[in-house]
Amino acid sequence: MTTVPTKTRPSLLSAVRNINLRAYGMIIALVLIMILFQALNVTLQNENFITPLNITNVILQNSYILILAIGMMLVIVNGHIDLSVGSVLAFCGAMSATALADWDWPWYVAVLFAVALGAAIGVWQGFWIAYVRIPAFIVTLAGMLIFRGLTLKVLDAETKGTTGTFNELASGYQFMGVDLRVPTLVVGIAGAALFVFFSVRSRTRQVKAGIAASSQTTWLIKTAAIAAVMLAAAYTFYSYKGLPIIGWILLGLVLLFTFIANRTVFGRHVYAGGGNEKAAMLSGVKVKQTTFWVFVIMGALSGLAGVIVTARLHAATPGAGNAFELDAIAASFIGGASVTGGVGTIIGAVIGGLVMGVLRQGMQVLGIATDTVQIILGLVVLAAVLFDVWNKKRATGGGLMPPIVGTTPGGSGGAKAKAKEGIDKEPTRAGTLSATTDDKPIS
Amino acid sequence: MSEDILRMRGITKRFPGVLALSGVALGVKRATIHALVGENGAGKSTLMKVLSGVYAYGDFDGEIEFDGQPAQFKNIRDSEAAGVVIIHQELALVGELSIAENIFLGNERKRGGVISWDRTNAEAARLMQKVGLHDNPATLVEKIGVGKQQLVEIAKALSKDVKLLILDEPTAALNDSDSENLLELLRQLREEGVTSIIISHKLGEVLSVADRITVLRDGQSIETLDTEADAVTEDRLIKSMVGRDLEHLYPPHEPKIGKVFFEINDWSVHHPEQRDRVMVNKASINVARGEIVGLAGLMGAGRTEFAMSVFGRSWGSNISGEATMDGKRLHLRNVPEAIESGLAYATEDRKHYGLHLEYDLRENFTLPGLDRLSTRGVVDQDKVNAVSERLRTEFGVKAPSVYSLAGNLSGGNQQKVVLGKWVFTEPELLILDEPTRGIDVGAKYEIYELIHKLVDQGKGVLMISSELPELLGMCDRIYAMSAGHITGQVDRANATQEELMRLMTLETASGGEEQRQ
DSSP, X not given: OOOOOOOOOOSHHHHHHTSXXXXXXXXXXXXXXXXXXHHHHHHHHSSOSSOHHHHHHHHHHHHHHHHHHHHHHHHHXXXXXXXXXXXXXXXXXXXXXXXXXXXXXXXXXXXXXXXXXXXXXXXXXXXXXXXXXXXXXXXXXXXXXXXXHHHHHHHTTXXXXXXXXXXXXXXXXXXXXXXXXXXXXXXXXXXXXXXXHHHHHHHHHHHHHTOOSSOHHHHHHXXXXXXXXXXXXXXXXXXXXXSOHHHHHHHHHHHHHHHHHHHBHHHHHHHHHHHOHHHHHHTTOOHHHHHHHHHHHHHHHHHHHHHHHHHHHTEEOTTXXXXXXXXXXXXXXXXXXXXXXXXXXXXXXXXXXXXXXXXXXXXXXXXXXXXXXXXXXXXXXXXXXXXXXXXXXHHTTGGGSOOOTTSOTTOOHHHHXXXXXHHHHXXXXXXXXXXXXXXXXOO | OOSEEEEEEEEEEEETTEEEEEEEEEEEETTOEEEEEOOTTSSHHHHHHHHTTSSOTTSSEEEEEETTEEOOOSSHHHHHHHTEEEEOSSOOOOTTSBHXXXXXXXXXXXXXXXXXXXXXXXXXXXXXXXXXXXXXXXXXXXXXXXXXXXXXHHHHHHHTTOSEEEEESTTTTOOHHHHHHHHHHHHHHHHTTOEEEEEOSOHHHHHHHOSEEEEEETTEEEEEEETTTSOOOHHHHHHHHHSSOOSOSSOOOOOOOOOEEEEEEEEEEEOSSSTTXXXXXXXXXEEETTOEXXXXXXXXXXXXXXXXXXXXXXXXXXXXXXXXETTEEOOOSSHHHHHHTTEEEEOSOIIIIIOOTTSBHHHHHHSTTGGGGXXXXXXXXXXXXXXXXXXXXXXXXXXXXXXXXXXGSOHHHHHHHHHHHHHTTOOSEEEEESTTTTOOHHHHHHHHHHHHHHHHTTOEEEEEOSOHHHHHHHOSEEEEEETTEEEEEEEGGGOOHHHHHHHHTOOOOTTSOSOOO
């Protein structure tokens, strides 16, 4: 059956309606959450929530989750999962602290060492997952135990302190003696200008080729809004102490990985392999190799996150990074990753991490107890995935392709095929597994 | 009891922006086989969903009278309780469960909430007997072929005391002998008083089995024909379905056949899991430039296995043999090498293996040829857009833009996307596996024209098809395959269905030592 999308009318209302909710829904949600906390804070405690200090703190406190979420998004898009990142982070952090404190290595060598170690762990796990085809769930579950154990061994179950420039990475505002306030503002303005320039250029080319992706109004709103957010963010950081070093690292990672995901053959293959592995393979995508490198990247990012956590605490601890994998996975799903793989953006993962961070920070400022915070965060994750399911239905034409018995909501054949392959590919979906085992006869 | 078991009147169903059915009338006589034909998107499946309660009563306008009673089904459970059972094109079976369990899934034979395995298996055996399925009821459904799975679905329907059985494209995935079995079963059920509605694109089969035929077009019922009283022919039906005359089913074409450029010699393939099982046995074929070569065979003959193993060893194990192009030996160790060597393989299962349904046309068109659109691993997005737009127009894909999702296209348009994505890799030889499966007549014609265009550019085409008339209508030369052996070849002038069928069913020594031809 053919779905015939309704023609777009060039009105403001339809422009708003046609905004891709999956892509921008979470940005809107993030803004709404911030406004909500601002309102609550003003009424209940008579003070502002949206302050340069609070915003900076959200970045500082969640930096390592955001780094992990970037890698996790690639892993999930490729149709896998990584449960080991918390332990890998702890192990790499411990090794960097050892290199720094016991072996007297310069800080940058210690950092590179941790990243390389993480990548090496990625090689180990990626090999089993991609080439031996052991489900990522199992391999990384094993990794979670192995690297936690190694952390305890290396640290002898004690804390190892770190000093000097190394610690500045997680919370410093001056890099090698250079104050970062003015650069923050300059880069913010230059970035917004560059963004507008590239947006206009790409738009012109699309219009020229006769294949504009969206209406003029939608495009204008989008471009203006993003540029405004960039300027506002730059000014906010400027008015406190400037963007901290970790903020620059994050910015670099987001730009780098967005580029990799969208503009490189490797990136597109990550998506193609996760969206429909068989079709990708038959289209000449080296699926195994792609998956392997995704896990190497995840490992390297875990190593970097390990450095940041250690630097932030000024010490490597045996329990560092505990349950961070869950935060990173949650951030990816809040940020629009599809449970079946193939869908998700780097910026989405970061936004997802920020939504969690802002919620935590906001509730903390309001004096809400941690137990309640946990419950609310749990519900948010559920709501985000629910939103994704609803949105998918909407995108595939809602009522046009209603679920038939036996097919997944949304009714696309691909989803059904995935569910069938689900067991060897993604044992995380407990629903699929239990549904079949329950019905098994005793024979 | 009235003569009509079913009367549907003035059925109108709207989707946002689309009028799917408009005042459709359908009357089905008791204990007959009634066929529903029409192009894709004509509204056949929607009408059957209305009937079976997939769309709840009230979601549509019009009235339904079933078995003399007004029917107001709110869901499938309601319609099944009344005796209407629908079997969808994509079978609703659980592969990991046994045949018996599948038959009684959701309708379990139990005593006080505990499944009675004795009753389940015994009753399943009885139903299986009835549909001519002679397997052990405890066999897992994934272990039996599609033809038998179809029979399991029918047994499942019989277990629910079906009065009206609806089959949506039941033979689309079946080979000729399995199809014939199924149709024979429907005739037998008709004798026992079961009424069937069958949706099918295979008009020959419709004419052979149906008592009456209703034609739908653009959401309207055009006419109902009686196969005994009226002189109904395929041409007559096609004319009614497409609303215009289709001179021939196959576009006229003057072949310009050049030199043989692609050869495969002594190609053998083993099953990927059961490594001692030979699936393709010393097969040798060749293709000339500008030639359309057919590959005929029954299901399980090894056609797809052969093609996929050639295409970069994407199927099978322990593959041996030699492939050459223009006299040069090809290295085909993986798919990228096969593409590099100038091969393309368009799969028979475009939804699962051919396309990324959740991605837009740009992603689908450019995936195999992404390297051509990038420098040092960085993709040139402007080129991607331009190329996609060009392919969309060139292949006549009916989609609003290149940003449309592949999953939202009709089967014919999806197939054009699959062809487009392979043509972009500039292959010398295209292997087309069931290129028109599940596609309506009009779109088939367009696909045929595209294939002609490709061979006119000097490319070679190897076409696998289960529909013999299609092979006869399109191919310059046809190889027949049986049990992994190439059992012979016939050229256009001498090809008949009978001769092909003889070669396709030729007994070959399974030992593999025996010669071919």
